[in-house]
Amino acid sequence: MKGNILALLENGMIPLHEVLNVVRMVKKEAVEKINPLIITQASSLTSLQMESSLVDFIIIMGRSQDFPGDRLFEEFLRVLKPGGEIFFHLTLDAVKENTTSSLERKLLVAGFADIEMVRMAEVLPKGLQSFGVKGKKPFWKIGSSFSLKKPLKGLPKVEISNDMDLIDEDSLLSEEDLKKPNLPLVGDCEVGSTRKACKNCVCGRAEEEEKVQKLGVTMDQLENPQSACGSCGLGDAFRCNTCPYKGLPPFKLGQKVSTEIPISLSKF
Template sequence: MSNLIVGSLNSEEYFKLVENNNQALNLVLDRILEGGYSLPDNHFSTIHLSITPQDYSAINSDQLLLLLFKALAPSGSLIIHNLSPPTLPSQLILTGYTNPTSESAATTCTTKPQHAPAISLSLKKSNKKSSKPLWNFSQAQPIDPAQLLTQQDKAAPSTPLSCPTTKKRRACADCSCGLKEELAKESQVNIDTSSDLTKTFTNVKDAQAKGATSSCGSCYLGDAFRCASCPYLGLPAFEPGQKVEIDMSADV
């Protein structure tokens, strides 16, 4: 194993280190970061790093520290000269170095662990047969839609005594429960147009007794209370003792 000196041309300390370590490998910072020289893994026992604070701010320092970490041999040392930013110790620990210590105001020394953390993963495919899929539509039995309906579902719904929405015996605007049709049947007025039907009525009860029927029984109150098919529509309200002539001819 050998030593490595990494530095920038702006650092005077770099040239001093090169001069005092003739056997060490010397590399300029840019060659490492730009891929001009590939550092061997786990090779160097000691690495000296000498760059200026301006270089440190301009480069990707995390990338540089990681490259040097891979190049260090287990238990190898990294010595950083003339550089002491506040974030450097935590940055070294996050990269994987241990025990970063400041030997002087501008020199930091740290080491690479003897055993780098590693995770062993098995990439072999399992021979265990996969379980059958939970949903297999190709083998699913067809469903007859007619079997989904019971006799109760097919039965016509019974007409409620009151509207489920209004809670009154009055159909709402979009009635679908059958109450609207039921009320329409109840409001129909049937008139017997036979020849023996008296055409002069003195009151509603007399008219109903002669064959004119109405389920609402409010014809005597006037048009505001009469059905659309009421035979008395357009006539004044009945009063006791008042005679009302109704033309029952076929062309009415």
């Protein structure tokens, strides 16, 4: 490994070779041509007085769950180069799950990626446990944006060989299918009394209107017959001389009057 290394020690001092041993164990490579910067008594630090994107690797070593402080996580991300790594090597009386998860959550919130826990193969005094958590600074900057190229989804290519038999679509139709259907004539006799027979009437309305004109009643009177005296529907024997239904067969009030009688009978 080459580059700048920043080591933060919670309390006291530690030999340089111990710091380098931890770096070798994490990076799994030889350490050469490095510029180490070691900060001791770092438990009270709230910021790092150095330029941004200066450090290739940061190692934090301590024995307290409160080290390092929350404010330092953003500083770690700032001073690391894009792609730089950070490693926490903590030795505690008892390593709890919430301790590691809290540390991983702080790294994630600060903007680190590829966060994972590292097993430490160390011989420690009885009652002490050590663990490691590492993360990586992304190559992209926080807040940056870039366009996504959507994959072009083309239509599946259908290969047709000369050996394939194609079906003539006209052969799927029979002679009956090709004949023009005879649509039934639509009559408008039941549409309403306000409609009149058309010029080329074939539904029978024209004949009906002609009979009505000869009888001297309107279509409304035939479609919905009413009677002021109550005797119009009983027949001619009960009708007065001015009754409009004179000559028509008996009927029920409110029901259509049938005109299927000889026109000559309307004179009696």
